[in-house]
Amino acid sequence: MVPLQWYLVLSAALFCVGLYAVLARRNAISILMGIELMLNAVNINLLAFWRYTQPEAAVGQAFAAFVYAVAAAEVAVGLALIVSIYRNRETVDVDEINLLKW
Amino acid sequence: MLEQFIFVGVLLVVALFLPVVLIGLAWLLRPKRPNPRKSEIYECGLQPHGENWVQFKAQYYIFALVFLIFDVEAVFLFPWALVYNWLPLYAVLEGVLFIALLAAALVYAWQKGALEWM
């Protein structure tokens, strides 16, 4: 069987890819995609831990299902906000969305 | 364990070999008279024109969002449905309550006009 560490490394790598997208990308949709990658990394973590440490309890699976549902809700609201700002400003570049600043 | 993968390997080789041979044969045997009409698409839609960054109607978008939410909520119903026959009464009621809430949300979206197609 594939050892647990491999899954954890995969998840950490995926998390870092997502983190990079959030910090480096300027397009709001790309940032949102980065956040989704981070959430997927969490799900890999949860399922790997569940499978390897306590496969008899369903807690890890249940947690992952909640993460999955919440991520969908988050992305729905996020996209709606991006659409509303696109209608106002004709851009989704976060560097150009800068009316509010000190 | 590992020996069982031999079957997969054999299948992979055959699967690669067959199409290569067949397409190669056809390429050798067919007459070669190219013309632009021949590379057009057929039987799968119209020739696209204009830019490919066109704006979709916002209506598609609201539909997609409503679909997304209800689609994902189904993830909670699968485990519930799987053990339905062994569930105590309160768990059945909880599931029914969950579905009722989803239905209420659907009715609300409907009344607000999110499902009207223009």
Next chain:
Amino acid sequence: MGGETVFNAIWLLTILPELLLLILALIVLGVDLALPAERKRSLGVWTAAGLVIVLLVSLLAPVPEEAAFGGLVRADPLGRVFRAMFLLGGVLVALMSMDFRPLRQDGPYYGMLLFSLLGMCLMAVAENLVMLYVAMELTSISAYVLVGYLREDTFSAEAGLKYMLFGAFTSAVMLYGLSLLFGLTGGTGYMEVAAALREAPFSLAMVGFLMVLVGFGFKVAMVPMHFWTPDVYQGAPTPVTAFISVASKAAGFAVMLRAFRFIFPSLGGEWVALMVAISAVTMTLGNIFAVWQKNIKRMLAYSSVAQAGYILIGVAAASRLGIAAAAFYLIIYTVTNIAAFATVVLVSNLTGSEDIESFAGLSRRSKFLAWGLMLALFSLGGVPPFAGFIGKLILFAGAVQSGLIALVVIGVLNVIVSLYYYLNVAKVVFERRSEEEEEPVPIPVPSRWVLGFTMAAIVILGVLAAPVFNWVWRASGAWF
């Protein structure tokens, strides 16, 4: 979530306020569909009246002490104090929204407000990582919608986008931390996690702690997770700003206090040292940036960062007195900040501006409003004998008791700096003249109630703090 899945009807009592909130939200949405457009202003009355009922039920209904739903939630006395605090904030914000023109007839707005409150109430009583995450996301996602609610308004849309991106990012980091805690300990209940964390390697536990802290830090707006605060406070519709500044922050502190007390006691001195540093930096940065602000909502945003710093003193003290002081201060902060934002709503309704300059001559336009704003600013600045003074006093006392003398010194210096910009607004209100100062400010009935209640609370809590503080103190006993 263990093997014992026996259902107990008494568990429903534990989450009775949450159930009522859900029913109330459905009623408000239903009424919104049924009412004709010109009568929809009554939605605010429905919401506020319903919330008052929920508040009374949450205070008076008997609640079982033990955990419910297999350890998902535990409505212990301190959790109920926090719950009452959010509900009170909800009542005041609902009333305030009735005088905010763009939102006052909007059914989904009130619905979202109630869903966000539902999430907060669950945050206050959650005792399980999964429950904590779902409750926090329910709160946050509804709040993203509320902040970006005015789609036509560029500022609101921009604030909503920024709030959502920052919030989703921090919650993803927190969630990774939660998944590590789950992996380290194999459990999701706070007690299981804490027990297993004692044996876990220190460095891994610390990584989990730091990642979870990012999520909490976003909610309470502490440095360095405060970057969203000024933009979102300025861009959001003013009642929503008030809601986020009080209820959302208090909910963040509710989960932070409970998590630190019950999940991470084994990290001991390490997290206390970290929180002391964060508290000092948070209040100092908040106060320094607030000095330069021209927009009153931005100023109140930096002021709320500074206030989070003060409350973190109580968190860092990590004693019964510290926790009780933090909860008590949050009650004071709720009424105080709502008074301030209620005046901002009325003045900007009239002048169409949120600049501090537009408050010039307010004392001649409306004595009532001017004094409402003054009491709020005095209380935020810790001027005796108002509520903010006694609140800060107890926080500092808690820190002294835990031996954090240096933090108290920094806190006192910060209070002095903050007086400068609070009193600066007072000067504009009372001394500066303006051309329209003869034109009185109309004060509608809902705002009259909000301001009357909050002003009375600021004075009464300042002079007669004992009954309320004793209530919080007794509630905190369940944790020790």
